[in-house]
Amino acid sequence: MTHSRVSDSRIYPDGFKMSEVYFAQVGTSGGKGLLEQTVPLFNKAGFNDVVGEHDLVAVKLHFGELGCSSFIPGFYIREIVKAIAGCEARPFLTDSCVLYLGKRRNAYDHTITAHANGFSLSTTGAPVIIADGLQGSYVEPFEIQGKYFDIVDIAGAVADADSLVVVSHVTGHGLTGFAGAFKNLGMGAVGRAVKLSIHELVRPQVDRDTCDACAGCLKHCPVDAISIDKGGGFAVIDLELCIGCGECMTICPREAIRIEWQGDSERAQEKLAEAASAVIRQKDKIAYFNYLLNVTPSCDCWQHTAAPMVADIGLLASRDPVAIDQASIDLVKDAPCGYNNKYSDVNRRFRPIGGGPFDSTLSYAEELGLGTRDYELIPV
Ligand code: SF4
Ligand code: SF4
Numbered sequence: 001m002t003h004s005r006v007s008d009s010r011i012y013p014d015g016f017k018m019s020e021v022y023f024a025q026v027g028t029s030g031g032k033g034l035l036e037q038t039v040p041l042f043n044k045a046g047f048n049d050v051v052g053e054h055d056l057v058a059v060k061l062h063f064g065e066l067g068c069s070s071f072i073p074g075f076y077i078r079e080i081v082k083a084i085a086g087c088e089a090r091p092f093l094t095d096s097c098v099l100y101l102g103k104r105r106n107a108y109d110h111t112i113t114a115h116a117n118g119f120s121l122s123t124t125g126a127p128v129i130i131a132d133g134l135q136g137s138y139v140e141p142f143e144i145q146g147k148y149f150d151i152v153d154i155a156g157a158v159a160d161a162d163s164l165v166v167v168s169h170v171t172g173h174g175l176t177g178f179a180g181a182f183k184n185l186g187m188g189a190v191g192r193a194v195k196l197s198i199h200e201l202v203r204p205q206v207d208r209d210t211c212d213a214c215a216g217c218l219k220h221c222p223v224d225a226i227s228i229d230k231g232g233g234f235a236v237i238d239l240e241l242c243i244g245c246g247e248c249m250t251i252c253p254r255e256a257i258r259i260e261w262q263g264d265s266e267r268a269q270e271k272l273a274e275a276a277s278a279v280i281r282q283k284d285k286i287a288y289f290n291y292l293l294n295v296t297p298s299c300d301c302w303q304h305t306a307a308p309m310v311a312d313i314g315l316l317a318s319r320d321p322v323a324i325d326q327a328s329i330d331l332v333k334d335a336p337c338g339y340n341n342k343y344s345d346v347n348r349r350f351r352p353i354g355g356g357p358f359d360s361t362l363s364y365a366e367e368l369g370l371g372t373r374d375y376e377l378i379p380v
Contacts, residue, residue: 018376019375020045020320020375021316021324021378022041022378022379023314023378024038024040025379026293039082040380041315041317042317044317045318047165048087050319051165054162056089056160057090058092058157059081059091059167060189061077061095062184063114063117065103067304068117068303068304068305070169070294070300071169072167072169074119077126078123081125082125091125091165092128093119093127094130094131094158095130096155097135099192099196099243102222102303106135108134114128129157131156131189132155132156137191138156139156140155140159140282141154144278148270148271149271152194152275153194154190155189155191158279162285163283164279164283165287166184167289169300171297171300172309172350173299174353175198175199175202175244175245175265176272176358176361177358178329178350178361179299180290180328181325182276183299185276186198186271186274186276186361190275190279198268199243202245202268202354203239203242203244203260206234206235206236206256207258210254210255211233212254212256213232216253217248217251220248220251220302224241225239226248235257259353259354265352269361270360276321277370288316289315290327291315292312295310295312295313295338296309297309297343309337310335310338310349311336311337311338313332316328320372321371322366322372323375324375326373326375327377332350
């Protein structure tokens with residue numbers, strides 16, 4: 001098991017310190033479970049310095065799409081709420097509306113979905129407040145003058161909060177290969193225009209000779225962009241409607257859908273880092289938890305749940321988003337395979353649908369000065 005990562009290709013100034021990533025491992029720590037270890041982890045990682053007395057604290061998480069069961073359940077979140085409330089602060093649970101037709105498209109549906117999936121004041125101790133308002137248009141523009149964005153719209157309630165606790169479920173992801181803290185912020189805490197811009201490069205194409213018109217992809221397309229052609233022989237994708245989520249490619253049993261990139265996949269990952277940088281810079285008080293449980297090949301946006309790629313690992317906490325995502329990648333790569341033997345090949349665990357590297361988000365984030373990929377893993 002990897003306990004630290006130090007790049008030997010760079011020379012650091014005197015006094016350079018690796019970032020600290022605190023780790024509660026599943027099934028260790030004197031018989032204590034992850035629930036009991038959450039508050040100690042919060043304190044060890046120094047999060048009580050992040051959350052101030054009377055702060056309105058946005059706990060940015062993913063409530064899961066209706067029908068998904070792999071999201072991090074409310075009883076884990078309740079422990080984080082307890083730790084924040086212990087700082088005399090006022091936590092609320094939040095996420096932003098999505099681009100697709102599912103049950104999180106506006107604040108009304110999203111709140112009902114959150115409730116159905118077990119997130120409410122009575123179950124977690126904190127209210128649910130959808131971050132970008134009733135129709136997903138409540139955002140706060142933030143200037144960054146980046147390579148891709150001059151201005152990033154931050155979801156309003158995240159921007160308004162005094163401090164931010166980012167709770168991420170580590171999974172694979174079709175577009176970026178890996179999903180952790182950066183995906184949670186760069187896609188989950190920003191407005192629709194930014195989300196669309198990150199997905200713009202994906203163009204799915206159906207191989208008509210391979211497709212047998214089973215219609216499986218139609219049921220999974222979140223924007224109803226797929227139909228079967230009039231002759232009934234193959235699927236047809238309306239690229240005007242397609243938002244580039246890549247789900248059809250993941251779901252097709254015949255591997256008949258290929259993704260044509262209008263650019264390279266690294267560009268989408270860099271956009272993600274840049275979007276997240278706006279949130280990180282706007283909010284200087286941020287703490288990060290990454291859950292490495294149910295590490296599925298896709299994120300929790302889908303109405304179904306795939307088998308996890310690896311056995312459960314544990315919970316990480318850090319003040320550095322780059323370090324916590326790097327540590328998550330290293331731990332998942334080291335973990336024994338889950339139920340699907342396909343993932344015994346470590347190189348298949350985080351693969352963007354367009355191919356290429358999956359860690360461009362982290363290398364660009366490091367370049368932007370958002371953290372370091374060199375970290376010390378500290379067990380609690
Ligand atoms: S799931 Fe695959 S085989 Fe079935 S209709 Fe869609 S593209 Fe064709
Ligand atoms: S990538 Fe596929 S599933 Fe996603 S929106 Fe486009 S057609 Fe639909």
